[in-house]
Amino acid sequence: MxxxxxxxxxxxxxxxxxxxxxxxxxxxxxxxxxxxxxxxxxxxxxxxxxxxxxxxxxxxxxxxxxxxxxxxxxIHHSLVRLDLRVCRALVNNAVIDLVAMRCKALKQLNISGCSVSSSKVSDLLTALPSIKEIDISSCPNINDSLTLHIMKASCQLERISINNCSKLTDNGIRVLFESPACNTLTHINASNTAISDATIASILDRCSSLRSLIVSFCSEIANPFESVPSSRRLAIIELDMSVTCVSNFTIHTVCHLCPRLNQLNVSGPIDPNMLTDEVVTSLQSVSCLSQLGLAHCSSIHFPSLATMFRNGNLNMLVFLDLSAHINVDCALIIRSCPVLQALVLDECRNVICCSDGSRSALMPHKCLHHLSLKSAFFSTNVDVRGTRQLSTLLYAVPNVRRLYLDCMVDVCDDVVVEMVASGKSLLYLEVLSLSGCGGVSNVSLDGIGDELCFLEFLDVSHCVELSRLDMNEFREKMKKQGRAVEVKWR
Incomplete structure (x- = not known):
């Protein structure tokens, strides 16, 4: 190819x-x-x-x-978008001054991780009336002084990212979003900040066009929607409240107030016991979910979710993360989600793919491009070995581009050789991660090198059966074939 x-x-x-x-x-x-x-x-x-x-x-x-x-x-006057995060070490206040002076047509600016001061960012927003999107996430010097001049800004922001700004207090964030420049916001990312329920409630009251709210890793968040009148309907489509103090009541409120909800992530709740099977009942009222994250929600059991899959409530899913769940039925998910593109089942136990080892039970799923099974274990309660179940699953996803099988005990040379040599699966694989798979040796490398023509990245770190000689031979083989495959080993 x-x-x-x-x-x-x-x-x-x-x-x-x-x-x-x-x-x-x-x-x-x-x-x-x-x-x-x-x-x-x-x-x-x-x-x-x-x-x-x-x-x-x-x-x-x-x-x-x-x-x-x-x-x-x-830094040219014609710039409309400017992304400086990849060169953050060379970005300072002087560069920001240059941007403010020249780039009057600038609409998108990303200075994530740059060492710039709050006052310079505030002056920048005041100097650039056309700016619509700004990302100041992970900027170490951003603090509450950002709000000193923000009220003077004439811009109408649509997107703002302040995630990982550890020096911003909840009060500073509240004042920031009370500025006229933020009334038109449609997307907010305030992950890993001190933002509270009260501040989010204020944002919801002011930003009527808000469509995306990302507040993951915010320990003060429990139910910011509680004070919203039950008769009101919000425009929110994307909501990420992973690793917060959400509860069943939070999800119930969200599903009631946000009828257009399309993407929901509540993975890793701080108290897993606060999210139970009642969440499934609430989710049934949402008709157009395309992305769902329930990773590490240990009190939500797969049999409850299975009802939603069978009833067609989740047939529009494009992304699904059920990491750390038990008794996940892969075959049911694949049959019920015809447009699913990414499936994450990391650390899942007793994963079930087939009970009889027959590949005919699973029709090929042509949309799935991303599959992650890191540290997952297949069920031992059926008569089919884990290696056979894994092979059956991989046979059912012929167009997968990114495959992560790290630390899986069922991954060995036989499985790897079979999956790459079948001629019907993994033909278009670009990323393959086998880190920590003790059963992978140079036999697997030979099969990977011969069959996976589109491979761009291979991770075989911590594979104890592979030697430096094996890796040198593989790299030389790729070089002779004119293929630039990035390999991670050791």
């Missing part, structure tokens, strides 16, 4: 990136006044489009070719 070559535009961009340092040195040599150069807006990139500038900055950052002296060239 032959890979599709990179688009011509991408190849050209790589050439430009490769020449960037040469052009920089040439310009510096010709410029006598270094100070004047720092304010130059021209340069060899001046004819690039706004999207080209954005892509070039990201490419230079990812490849480590970006230098601080390039900012006067790259």
């Amino acid at each position: 032959v890979r599709t070559p990179k688009r011509l535009a991408s190849l050209c961009l790589h050439v430009v990136a490769g020449k960037a340092d040469e052009w920089l040195r040439s310009s510096l040599k010709q410029t006598q006044d270094a100070g004047r150069f720092l304010y130059s807006i021209g340069g060899p990139f001046d004819t690039l489009s706004a999207d080209n500038f954005s892509d070039l900055i990201e490419l230079l950052g990812k490849t480590g070719q970006l230098k601080g002296q390039m900012w006067p060239w790259l």
Whole structure:
């Protein structure tokens, strides 16, 4: 099978990136006044489009070719989107000043993890009236002073991410979202912050167009919807309240107030006993769920969920995470969810795929592209060995692109060779993770190298049967075939 070559535009961009340092040195040599150069807006990139500038900055950052002296060239007045997270080490307050001064048409800005001050971000929002989306997540210097000038901002934000801003207090977050610039928000990510139920209730009252609310890993969250009038209906489509203090009543309230709810994640509740099978009853009132996360909800039992699968309540699911559940019936899920694209069953025990070992019981599921079974165990209560059940499951997902089988006791050379040599499954596999699988040896590597033509990443770390010689031979084999497979070992 032959890979599709990179688009011509991408190849050209790589050439430009490769020449960037040469052009920089040439310009510096010709410029006598270094100070004047720092304010130059021209340069060899001046004819690039706004999207080209954005892509070039990201490419230079990812490849480590970006230098601080390039900012006067790259921070261009035509920029509409700007993602600086890949080069966060080179981003400081001076760069933010340059963005505020030049990029008046900027609509999307991502400075996640950058060491910039709260006052500079506040000034930035005031200086850029067109900005719609900003990501300041994980910025170590962001604190409550962000709100000092925010009331003066004339922009109308639609998306904001403040997740992992540990210095922001609940009061600071509340003041931030009370600013006029935040009244038009449709997407909020405040994960791992000090945000409270009261602050979220205030946001729900002010932001009538809010469609996405992500507040995972917020220990103060229990039921922010409790104060919302029962007669009101919210526009929320995506809700992530994983690793919070949610309860059955929270889910009941959410399902009542959010009839358009499409994506729900309540994985890893702080108190698993607060989410029980009653959640299933509440979920039955939601007709269009496409993503559902119930990982580590140990008091929600699969037989209760099985009723929803059989009744067709979950037939529109695209993503499902049931990690750490017991007695999960893979065959039922695959039959009931025809458009499912990602299935995560990490750490599940007594997984059931087939009771008789017959592959005919499972029709091929052509939509599933992502399957994760890390540390999962197949059922020992049926007459079919775990290795046979795993083989049957993999046979039923012929178009899977990403497969994670880390630390599975049922993974061995026989299973790997059978699944890659069948000619009917895993033909398009791009990512394969077998980390910690003690039964994988060079026999598996030979099969993987011979059959998986689209493989881009292979993780065989902590596979004790593999030696340095085995890995060197595999890498040399890939090199001779002209395949750039990234391999993780040890």
